[in-house]
Amino acid sequence: MSIPNLDRRTLLRGAVAGGGLLGLQGLTPAWAQTVSPGLRSDLPTLTGPNIDLTVGHSPFTVGGRTGHAFTVNGLLPAPLLRMREGQNVRLSVTNTLDEDTSIHWHGLLLPFQMDGVPGISFPGIRPRETFVYEFPIKQSGTYWYHSHSGMQEAMGHFGPIVIDPAGVDPVAYDREHVLVLSDWSFLHPHQILDKLKKSPGYFNRQRTTVAGLLDGSDRMSLSERRMWGAMRMDPRDILDVSGATYTYLVNGHGPQENWTGLFRPGERVRLRIINASAMSIFNVRIPGLAMTVVQADGENVRPVEVDEFQISVAETYDVIVRPTEDRAYTIVSEAIDSSGMGRATLAPRPGMTAEVPPLRRTPNLTMADMGMGGMNHAAMGHGAMDHASMGHGDMAGMDHSAHAASDPMPMDHSGMNMRDPSKAPANMAVGVGVDAIAMAPANRLAERPQGLQDVDHRVLVYADLRALTPNRDTRPPSRSLEIHLTGNMERFMWGFDGRKFSELVEPIRFELNERVRVTLVNDTMMAHPIHLHGHFFELVNGHDGHQPLKHTVNVAPGSKVTFDLTADAPGDWAFHCHLLMHMHAGMFNVVTVRPLEGAAS
Template structure:
């Protein structure tokens, strides 16, 4: 449909709240922004009270367009929603139905996917799978019956638009009293921004997979005491023989990325306010294209209360790893009249996003230096189950390419450079470089659903999905096949209960996301497995989940690293029969 928004006259007045900060006159002497920031994301935010109406009417109008965005003294081209980056905060309510009219003013197709929503597949927003997309100068009306609560987000599923600003946060308030008590809340949207055109980034990765890695091991480093250079000559030679790099942790790095909190760069220091003694709920969303963050608040413990929009039993931690597309809600209780730095390091330690929690504007806390970047290990090569063997004399290159190791469903070709010989369950692992940091780090095994799992049936079958790729050629596949090669969809019968094991044969972590369903992460808490829409699969590991295929339709299943998905790590899950079809 074309023309104006059907809700234009009656839209919520918050829709057009936007502000441009220019020059050097920002409050408290903070570096000013040249981009458009939504009201909820302004630095010095007093918080988002639960009753605050922020695009929360049942009829909402959104416009996708192009704007200029500035950070760190430079200005680039962005895709925005209602003129802001990040997009407006949507505050919805469980049990109600919302109609959201999205108008496309771009010269290319666009879309909005409601990440983690349990909605009819026609409203899921994936072009070519659930709908045709939104063409230029047309409007599409999403009708969303809301049957869940928690912290979620929305983003484009068209091209590489996520990389240049097409994302925003969502809070769904529960229909019943919230079991999480808090006095104030802030939304923290983490993201990665580059002034390079995303198509150029993709081309560079295809030409040279490690193009953006500026932290490779050096020859002089052999004689250095630098912890970032630790590795013997023999170990380096074995890595070289395998054509692999132990520093290859992130495909796109701080070499070209500025890491943002609510659209603010590290020097711009987004600040969220609190009163000492309050319970402050931080709703943390990783809306980045390619960056896994490791988040901590020095001097302030965090209590994790929600993961991917689902409540979990509270667990106290000093740090957590949040992969692309995941969300975590944490409670912090600052009692002192002082500022605290929110540190979100990129997993490869090539940069950080930074923010501040403080009682008053103008306050700040020390910003710790970046920690030494980690190196990949035998576990990350899928050799964790071979500990104690003489790896010095082992031909690891042959071991990882031995045809005898290839699972029967994997198509071996140029798109598969290795098969993990002994992948292990690493759900108890805190994340790369976080095993010895001196404080407790959240692991997947710490997550326990607050409510019993709704379907207690035993799975009727077991499915294995292999995450495969060729890192040197930047080819990413499922079972050795790219989506563009005409893969067969993954088929589930409606209401079928299935156990799925994802095996990561690569040395990259992959945040795997399924649309329209939640995955019950099998982590040792039988009957109370955490429900997740995105599961990060560590290098050389395997992760198992149970799923009840109770939402009929065609659903995307893919790695949420944007460039991995576009390089081929994508498939369709089909659940049949549809409503009205014979069984």
């Protein structure tokens, strides 16, 4: 990637006009920031309260190949925006493209007219026009921003946000690094989506084989293979788009380019980790270095020490690491289907590297992923349950059932993937867009996530997250709402309650300040990171009074997730799966909160 036709003087003038500059970082494209220049940010950074951003085209080079990207101020990822809680910010966004664009401020609490979703909260930004976003900063933490127009997000239109607290930060640290994880393909995202619609398994190069059955490497018995075949399902359909086409980036760097952040031994280093990818869920670890999770989705949580965590699309996690040795450490962000990884390095000095671990074996889907995790398999002759995947949080009263993939399966599952209207809830449209209804979806918040069930170290689970401060709204929910995540995997159709957004579905309605308990039921065998704009919700994970606040939650295959929502933001808000192509294929709706008293005009 380069910034064409700009000399040093033009860059300096643009940087001053675009907001405060931290050092001279803004003069260098993101790909050239190979080491940290100081104790604060290590990405080109703009500070509030007045920031100018320009959306345009740029070439982007990774792994020796050059492609076409959508960028902000010529950078991939876009500049880090650094603001402070209590500020009023003014962000002027100029569109130099030949198509409409937009910016959504992911996780920020703001008037709905400033949320940046074309057709929902504003018309979009037309070519060669400027739109000014103005809103107060009501929070602190790690967030990000991205386009909500077309598939520009998949082509580089995203960047990080750090909001410093108005008072003392409860997290103590000596140095920080922002790590933006993403996926990049030289195939245009519309080409990728077209291939998925024609053949959903197009990018799956890790399917089970006859050789794998014979030598045992597939880790499946013949009866299990027959079961999957009868159901016309692929036990390794983990991610729709894989490392077969994606290069996994860290701050715009491919694995061979090895982005490096510096530290001094003994420092407390804060890593602000953002999953800005289009379609990739990552398992993150730093071999030889424990991580203490201190923040999830920008909200502080009670510290919990782990060795690895899964970060779904659009989530953020802040962790503290304290390297004491004078050596390098590899930061691994491995795709959950083990088809590839992003790689970066923490080191005391530039040029140092550490061993890069090999990719792990491809995981297999299980009975729980089919939506049978809540069934009594022992009574059905399926053997003992596998409890090795338990988390180490407070799990009292939760259903932790899981099923070992190697258990014998004497039942006839041949029709299990067929729609059964008698099992569908009354509000579900059971048509071609629904190829399965989970028989017994379970709460899996205390289970280790996909690909991490068998690792021999500590893994973060949602049940470990506990809000640092008490929840503000102590009212019990006044009603309950159940929303089903549905799809037809063979046709790459996705929706809520069996309907695509294009079918003119009714919005999800809440009264202003209403307290509602919402349960998301995943009837599919794919994970879905579900994001609600303009709000935080309390994840019901067993920590009453200290339920963690989230704006995005990953709903595991065949599972259900419950959250408590106080609908305190009037307006119309997007609600969708953050797998970009699932959203474009229909898993999108509008949450409308009325009346509008108190909304900005």
